[in-house]
Amino acid sequence: MARLRHPKLGDQLNSLGEFIAAQRRAAELTLRQLAEQTGISNPYLSQIERGLRKPSAEVLQQLSKALRVSSETLYVRAGILDPEDHPSTTVEMAVLADTAISERQKRVLIDIYTSFVKEHERNDAEQRDVQPHEPTV
Numbered sequence: 001m002a003r004l005r006h007p008k009l010g011d012q013l014n015s016l017g018e019f020i021a022a023q024r025r026a027a028e029l030t031l032r033q034l035a036e037q038t039g040i041s042n043p044y045l046s047q048i049e050r051g052l053r054k055p056s057a058e059v060l061q062q063l064s065k066a067l068r069v070s071s072e073t074l075y076v077r078a079g080i081l082d083p084e085d086h087p088s089t090t091v092e093m094a095v096l097a098d099t100a101i102s103e104r105q106k107r108v109l110i111d112i113y114t115s116f117v118k119e120h121e122r123n124d125a126e127q128r129d130v131q132p133h134e135p136t137v
Helices: 009-026 031-038 042-049 057-067 071-078 091-097 103-130
Strands: none
Touching: 009 042, 009 057, 009 071, 009 091, 031 042, 031 057, 057 071, 071 091, 091 103
16 A cells, blocks of 8 residues: 655645634734734735744644634644544534634534534434343343
């Protein structure tokens, strides 16, 4: 089985910066607003978005909270975590990463999905409780 090559550091930083910028725009935040929310300087945040700086895990954590994306997603994009060990395939992560919808729309979709999951879990639990038990011999 052939192993995928990891992108070069410069490519990773550009991809990370582009992702952060896309998430910021999807959240309808200006660069200045995101800087204020995270406590990261406006020039430094601009350099991160342009792929000129590699942010620390702490900075990525602050950005993940403000942008409402998982820190794990940002760590993988920054090359801190191995993507093979941390696949980002959850519905919530996909919705949060989508730049075509607003933050309010993302929250509504996630709430609906969560309610479906809870309903499914309740149905599964009810079915387990109703299942006839086989007699033990």
